[in-house]
Amino acid sequence: MLFYWFLKFVAIGPVVHAVYRPRAEGTENVPATGGAILASNHLSAADWIFMPLLLKRRVTFLAKAEYFTGKGVKGTLRRFFFSAAGQVPIDRTNASAAENAIQTGMRILREGKLLGIYPEGTRSPDGRLFRGKTGVARTALETGAPVIPVAMVYGKKKLPFGRRITRVTVKYGKPLDFSRYDGLAGDRFVERSITDEIMYEIMTLSGQEYVDVYGATVKKSMDATGKSAPEVVSKLEPPAEGDRLPDTLAS
Numbered sequence: 276m277l278f279y280w281f282l283k284f285v286a287i288g289p290v291v292h293a294v295y296r297p298r299a300e301g302t303e304n305v306p307a308t309g310g311a312i313l314a315s316n317h318l319s320a321a322d323w324i325f326m327p328l329l330l331k332r333r334v335t336f337l338a339k340a341e342y343f344t345g346k347g348v349k350g351t352l353r354r355f356f357f358s359a360a361g362q363v364p365i366d367r368t369n370a371s372a373a374e375n376a377i378q379t380g381m382r383i384l385r386e387g388k389l390l391g392i393y394p395e396g397t398r399s400p401d402g403r404l405f406r407g408k409t410g411v412a413r414t415a416l417e418t419g420a421p422v423i424p425v426a427m428v429y430g431k432k433k434l435p436f437g438r439r440i441t442r443v444t445v446k447y448g449k450p451l452d453f454s455r456y457d458g459l460a461g462d463r464f465v466e467r468s469i470t471d472e473i474m475y476e477i478m479t480l481s482g483q484e485y486v487d488v489y490g491a492t493v494k495k496s497m498d499a500t501g502k503s504a505p506e507v508v509s510k511l512e513p514p515a516e517g518d519r520l521p522d523t524l525a526s
Contacts, residue, residue: 288328295440299329301447305423307332310384311450314411315425316404316477317393322427323362325443326391335383336391337376338362377410377417384418394473397490400497401504404474404483405490412469415453416460422473424448426480446480488512 282288291297305311313334315326327334363379383390392414394407415422426446431439451473459465478485486493488511496507 283328287324291324291328295325295443297325297329297443297445299445299447301449302330304447304449305330305332305389306421306450308387310387310418310420311389312380312384312411312415312420312422313389313391313425313447314394314422314473314477315391316427316481316483317395317398318402318427318429320398322393323391325427326425326445327389329445330389332389334389334391336362337379373410377414380410380414381418384414384420390414390420394470394477395490397494400490400493402483403486403504404478404481405486405493406488407470407474408489409463409466409470411473412453412466413460415469416456416466419454419457421450421452423450424473424476424480426477426482428481448476448480451476486512 305313313326315322323336363383380390380392392411394411395405396408399405411422414420425448428444428446430442430444432442453469456465456469474485477483486508488508492511493504493507496502496511497504500507
């Protein structure tokens with residue numbers, strides 16, 4: 276626990292602030308106490324650094340177990356770093372991985388902590404916002420925790436001599452309360468509707484184009500065919516009358 280705050284305020288935080296000068300909007304929407312879900316888009320491997328850096332509270336993320344299984348001194352140091360930085364290992368190699376992740380997330384929330392979740396389940400393959408997985412909805416329903424939509428927004432600032440530097444803005448939206456669906460955890464239609472509402476709020480905050488396909492499916496097809504994300508999406512996205520957006524309100 277102490278090492279987390281050391282990383283945030285001494286080792287990493289000051290450097291990140293000095294170089295990237297991240298800005299935060301809507302931090303007042305994150306509750307000062309109690310469990311809550313921070314549901315964010317996922318554009319960069321550095322998202323997990325920027326999002327909690329601008330908050331007073333610690334944020335716990337679910338991370339793939341491979342980060343914690345290295346051998347030797349290097350593996351020990353990496354395991355210590357990710358644990359101290361607020362990461363909890365999740366084994367994604369077996370059929371029950373999704374259920375294990377949900378149960379771990381619920382435990383974190385019931386301990387009154389902030390849980391960071393990326394509903395897309397993977398980094399965006401092309402910068403657009405992809406379909407959310409329903410685990411975030413079930414977690415919210417089972418625990419009663421509010422969901423705070425979060426948008427990571429990356430931009431470039433021009434510097435002298437033609438150079439550019441990345442600028443980061445983290446937007447925290449107003450909490451979403453799904454208590455009106457109490458007792459409906461496990462209903463796949465309700466959970467899909469709730470997930471779509473969360474994704475709609477993230478889309479509104481981030482300004483991203485929405486794609487009604489899972490990002491992991493797109494990446495798998497890209498690896499298999501060698502095609503670009505837009506080419507794969509054009510084949511996978513379901514036909515619709517106009518662009519399909521996630522619902523504004525779950526119904």
